[in-house]
Amino acid sequence: MSKQTQARSADTAETLLSVRNLSTYYSEGEDDVPVRAVDGVDFELARGETYGLVGESGCGKSTLGLSLIRALPPQGDIGDGEIRFNGRAIGQLPKSEIKDLQWAEISMIYQGAQNAFNPVKTVGKQIAEPLRIHDIVPEGERKGRVRELLEKVNLQPDVAEQYPHELSGGMKQRAAIAMAIACEPDLLIADEPTTALDVIVQAEVLNMLQRLQEDLNFGMLVISHNLAAIMKLADRIGVMYGGEIVETAPSETLYDQPKHPYTARLLQSLIDPRRPPDRVETIEGTPPDLRNPPTGCRFAERCELATEQCRAEAPPLEPVGDDHETACFHHEKVSQL
Numbered sequence: 001m002s003k004q005t006q007a008r009s010a011d012t013a014e015t016l017l018s019v020r021n022l023s024t025y026y027s028e029g030e031d032d033v034p035v036r037a038v039d040g041v042d043f044e045l046a047r048g049e050t051y052g053l054v055g056e057s058g059c060g061k062s063t064l065g066l067s068l069i070r071a072l073p074p075q076g077d078i079g080d081g082e083i084r085f086n087g088r089a090i091g092q093l094p095k096s097e098i099k100d101l102q103w104a105e106i107s108m109i110y111q112g113a114q115n116a117f118n119p120v121k122t123v124g125k126q127i128a129e130p131l132r133i134h135d136i137v138p139e140g141e142r143k144g145r146v147r148e149l150l151e152k153v154n155l156q157p158d159v160a161e162q163y164p165h166e167l168s169g170g171m172k173q174r175a176a177i178a179m180a181i182a183c184e185p186d187l188l189i190a191d192e193p194t195t196a197l198d199v200i201v202q203a204e205v206l207n208m209l210q211r212l213q214e215d216l217n218f219g220m221l222v223i224s225h226n227l228a229a230i231m232k233l234a235d236r237i238g239v240m241y242g243g244e245i246v247e248t249a250p251s252e253t254l255y256d257q258p259k260h261p262y263t264a265r266l267l268q269s270l271i272d273p274r275r276p277p278d279r280v281e282t283i284e285g286t287p288p289d290l291r292n293p294p295t296g297c298r299f300a301e302r303c304e305l306a307t308e309q310c311r312a313e314a315p316p317l318e319p320v321g322d323d324h325e326t327a328c329f330h331h332e333k334v335s336q337l
């Protein structure tokens with residue numbers, strides 16, 4: 001554990017979630033080589049804080065979110081590590097207790113949520129589902145509560161009577177948000193909440209998440225492959241690459257002084273008015289195969305700063321500044337990229 005992480009864990013009063021050395025695998029059976037989708041991840045989230053998790057597709061972001069809410073598919077398994085939520089170890093909770101946690105204490109807007117609604121049930125019935133499961137609102141009052149929730153996400157209350165195909169993608173995403181906040185959870189995980197939405201609707205959804213977070217004071221983990229989408233929303237950002245968190249810092253620090261070559265490249269690939277167009281680049285190559293990740297730094301194959309040491313040893317996540325950690329042997333050279 002790094003010094004910085006130790007310092008933060010001493011401050012437990014406001015800690016909502018703490019994840020230590022979490023590893024999650026997918027395996028089809030004993031003879032199958034497991035996919036190490038999340039491999040030794042540490043991070044903390046305070047009550048009311050927004051943590052952004054960013055990285056290219058296939059880096060383990062959704063698997064991390066699904067591990068936290070304990071909703072992995074059957075072939076997924078939490079191996080090592082600890083997840084503490086509201087002071088309780090939840091990484092190995094039995095199924096019966098997981099059900100009490102989901103929606104009520106931790107809820108998730110799943111990746112592609114707008115396509116996951118049941119086509120033959122009204123939107124209102126589906127939003128009411130968490131309220132029914134947890135029996136939070138008496139049956140006779142559920143319809144009224146659903147109408148209030150729809151208003152909270154800027155939808156007309158009558159949307160409750162409509163079927164999913166009658167709603168636009170943006171409206172369905174708002175309905176998914178309404179469902180996720182129905183039981184007023186302490187932690188909301190939003191996995192790619194703006195993907196597949198047009199730019200204006202993306203901004204509306206992000207503003208809405210921020211407003212709801214301020215009103216309801218839940219901790220929020222926002223996951224996106226698009227750093228630009230979450231930069232403004234997140235207080236702190238974790239950059240995930242090849243199943244590991246390779247850099248974490250407050251959003252502004254990460255933007256101004258990235259200390260990992262991968263973060264620097266993600267920033268350079270942003271279409272950002274503050275960045276001259278000749279600095280917009282794509283990152284060549286692809287993330288590593290998580291069935292058989294390299295022994296040294298997982299970014300080495302794509303990194304201009306890579307040396308023999310990088311190919312031989314895995315760089316640990318270490319403090320490089322105030323609340324700023326990176327996993328790079330040559331972080332002092334990143335500003336030259």
Ligand SMILES: Nc1ncnc2c1ncn2[C@@H]1O[C@H](COP(=O)(O)OP(=O)(O)O)[C@@H](O)[C@H]1O
Nearest residue numbers: 026035037056057058059060061062063073290
């Ligand atoms: N159900 C699954 N079974 C096997 N492998 C999976 C499954 N879901 C995801 N993976 C693999 O786990 C790795 C991480 O995937 P994922 O968590 O979806 O990444 P991200 O959300 O960053 O795109 C990828 O290599 C992906 O192919």
Ligand code: SF4
Nearest residue numbers: 297300303310328329
């Ligand atoms: S440890 Fe080496 S290969 Fe890895 S990101 Fe840093 S410089 Fe690049």
Ligand SMILES: [Mg+2]
Nearest residue numbers: 061062063111
């Ligand atoms: Mg994903």
